[in-house]
Amino acid sequence: NKEYDYLIVGSGLFGSVFAHEANKRGKKCLVIDKREHAGGNVYCEKTEGINVHKYGPHVFHTNDENIWNYVNSFVSFNHFTCNTLANYKGDLYNLPFNMNTFYQLWESITPDEAKEKIRSQIAELDLKTPANLEEQAISLVGTDVYEKLIKGYTEKQWGRPATELPAFIIKRLPVRFNFDNNYFNDKYQGIPVGGYNKLIEGLLGTIETRLNIDYFENREELNALADQIVFTGKIDQFYNYQFGQLEYRSLRFEQETLNTDNYQGNAIINYTEREVPYTRVIEHKHFEFGTQPNTVITREYPQEWTQEKEPYYPINNTQNNQVFQKYQDLAVKETGVIFGGRLAEYRYYDMHQIIGSALAKVAAHFND
Ligand code: FAD
Numbered sequence: 001n002k003e004y005d006y007l008i009v010g011s012g013l014f015g016s017v018f019a020h021e022a023n024k025r026g027k028k029c030l031v032i033d034k035r036e037h038a039g040g041n042v043y044c045e046k047t048e049g050i051n052v053h054k055y056g057p058h059v060f061h062t063n064d065e066n067i068w069n070y071v072n073s074f075v076s077f078n079h080f081t082c083n084t085l086a087n088y089k090g091d092l093y094n095l096p097f098n099m100n101t102f103y104q105l106w107e108s109i110t111p112d113e114a115k116e117k118i119r120s121q122i123a124e125l126d127l128k129t130p131a132n133l134e135e136q137a138i139s140l141v142g143t144d145v146y147e148k149l150i151k152g153y154t155e156k157q158w159g160r161p162a163t164e165l166p167a168f169i170i171k172r173l174p175v176r177f178n179f180d181n182n183y184f185n186d187k188y189q190g191i192p193v194g195g196y197n198k199l200i201e202g203l204l205g206t207i208e209t210r211l212n213i214d215y216f217e218n219r220e221e222l223n224a225l226a227d228q229i230v231f232t233g234k235i236d237q238f239y240n241y242q243f244g245q246l247e248y249r250s251l252r253f254e255q256e257t258l259n260t261d262n263y264q265g266n267a268i269i270n271y272t273e274r275e276v277p278y279t280r281v282i283e284h285k286h287f288e289f290g291t292q293p294n295t296v297i298t299r300e301y302p303q304e305w306t307q308e309k310e311p312y313y314p315i316n317n318t319q320n321n322q323v324f325q326k327y328q329d330l331a332v333k334e335t336g337v338i339f340g341g342r343l344a345e346y347r348y349y350d351m352h353q354i355i356g357s358a359l360a361k362v363a364a365h366f367n368d
Contacts, residue, residue, distance in 0.1 A: 002227050004030045009215045009222075010232030012040020013351055014341030016203040017358035018230050025366055029207050030225060034214040038204060040232075040341075042196040042351065048257055048294045050285045051195035055310070056251060056300065057268055057282045058196060061186040062352035068188040070355065074202025077190030080287055082183035086270045088148045095270065096183055097145055098176040105144050111177035118142040118175075136167035141175060152274035157302050158249070166317075191287045232341035234311065235327045243326040246346050248311035252301040254278075263295050277301055314346045338365060 005027040008015045016038070019029045037043050042058050044051040059082045062068055071077070084095040094100035102114035121142030130136035133154065137146045150173075151162055158165055182189075192199050215222060215233060223229070231238060236246045267286035271278055278299040285295055305311055314320070324346045331339045340361050342349045349357065 002225055004028045004226040006030070006228050006230055007032070007222055007226035008230040008232075010040060010341060010343075011035075011038035011200070011204065011209060011211075012232055012341060013042060013200075013354045014358045015040070015230060015232045016200050017355055018338075018340065018362060019207050020203040020205070021359070021362040021366075023205070023207050031204065031207055031209040032213040032215060032222065033209070033211050036211055038209055038211065039197060039200040042200065044195040044197055046195075047255075047296050049292045050290055050296050051197075051288060052255065052284045052296050052298070053196075053282065053287070054253070056253070056312070057280075057284075057287070058191075058351065059184070059189065059287075060191065060351055061184040061189040063186045063188070064352060064356065065188075067352050067355050067359075070359070071192075071199060075192040075194065075198040077188075078193050078288060080191045080267075080289075081189055082268070083181040083266065084183055084268045084270060085266055086149050086153075086272045088152075088272045092269075093149060094181045095149070096174045096176065096181075097141065097149070098181060099179045100181060101145070101149075105148070114177060118145070130167045132163045132167055133165035133169050134162040136170050137162070137173065140170070140173045149272050151272075152276075153270060153272040153279055155274055156277070156279050159302065159304060193288075195288070227336070229337045231337055231339050232344055234343045235324070235331060235339060235346060238339075238344070239327055239330055243323050245307075246320050246324055246327075247315045248305040249313040249315060250303045250305035250309040251312050252303050254299045254301065256297050256299075258295050258297060260295055261291070261293055263297055311343065313348060314342075316347070320346070 006022050006029045008019045008029055008031045011031050011033040015031060019031050022029050041055040043054055045054050059080065060071065060077065086093045086095050093104045099111065099114060102108040102117070106114070106117050108114040108117060118141060121144065122139060125138055127135050127139045130139050134151070137150050154165070155162055216237060234246070264281060264283050266283065268280055268282055270280045278301045280300050282298045282300065283295055284298070285292055303309065338361060339345065340358060341354060
């Protein structure tokens with residue numbers, strides 16, 4: 001018998017939930033992470049007394065009462081609701097598209113006026129089958145919303161003109177004909193009081209966690225330590241890229257401390273014109289209603305992904321999905337290794353989905 005029952009590679013939400021649940025069932029776990037901190041992409045760093053979301057802004061939301069109760073058993077959540085704004089050439093618009101946005105765009109007072117405006121713009125174009133993302137978006141919301149609030153942002157996000165992006169990226173666009181600015185429709189929403197690190201600390205508790213350790217640099221040694229492995233890193237790397245690399249879109253963050261207590265009056269403001277190189281500005285203190293004398297902001301720039309850069313968003317096109325399927329076929333045959341999380345499953349997951357998937361894998365694994 002080896003020293004540990006489980007070696008958990010990655011201390012993000014997936015690894016932390018699995019470790020917590022295995023530990024609760026009397027199993028001995030060792031968690032490792034190649035970063036210098038635990039928590040994966042939900043990790044926050046304190047600066048000026050403010051929890052700075054180091055890997056992009058994170059708002060917890062779910063419709064699942066069990067998952068909401070689960071996270072609240074480790075930390076309580078505040079009543080933050082995500083209300084995002086768009087800045088287009090110096091004018092502000094509420095998001096997601098709702099009656100406030102339509103009033104700002106066209107001074108539409110009633111839902112009927114706004115609907116008519118959108119309908120006439122769509123009709124004018126007479127698009128039968130949208131051939132690309134641009135046509136798809138216009139066929140859903142008309143030209144004004146598209147030109148001012150979608151086009152530039154999307155082109156920055158993907159690094160390509162909207163006419164060269166496939167239509168399927170946008171299946172539907174949420175349009176509301178009421179004055180509700182709440183970004184999410186979910187029943188539960190909030191930010192952990194004291195930040196996301198509290199959630200991770202609650203999950204990991206006293207479980208042994210070693211940082212600054214890359215699994216692939218110590219693979220044999222680490223494998224020898226535990227009976228089973230929970231792997232939450234990149235699945236293509238696990239198999240030495242034998243079928244090729246899975247592609248991602250990356251991000252770059254520029255952080256700045258400002259000598260003012262309130263820079264933009266909101267946690268997230270999107271910049272939707274193509275000419276501004278970043279897609280959004282995050283003012284972190286607003287997630288927790290902070291009253292600190294200074295503020296910390298982050299400008300988020302999308303960028304091409306290369307092996308040295310953080311893999312943020314999987315590019316789930318046909319080509320990549322086919323490659324993933326080959327790795328997946330090997331993974332299901334693997335004994336003693338459980339694959340989970342966004343990198344091993346090559347899928348974008350929200351936090352509540354990751355927790356749900358970790359709990360489901362735990363239940364299946366322990367037969368409970
Ligand atoms: P990760 O958090 O990535 O954890 C994986 C861990 O494994 C990392 O710590 C990594 O360092 C470690 N690791 C990888 N390879 C190795 C290795 N070889 N050796 C050792 N360690 C390794 N979700 C929401 O619900 N709401 C939001 O508002 C939201 N906003 C987001 C914004 C952005 C910009 C992004 C990118 C994601 C957002 N998400 C949001 C999604 C959320 O971040 C994920 O659901 C969640 O963090 C995934 O957890 P994970 O454990 O799967 O992966």
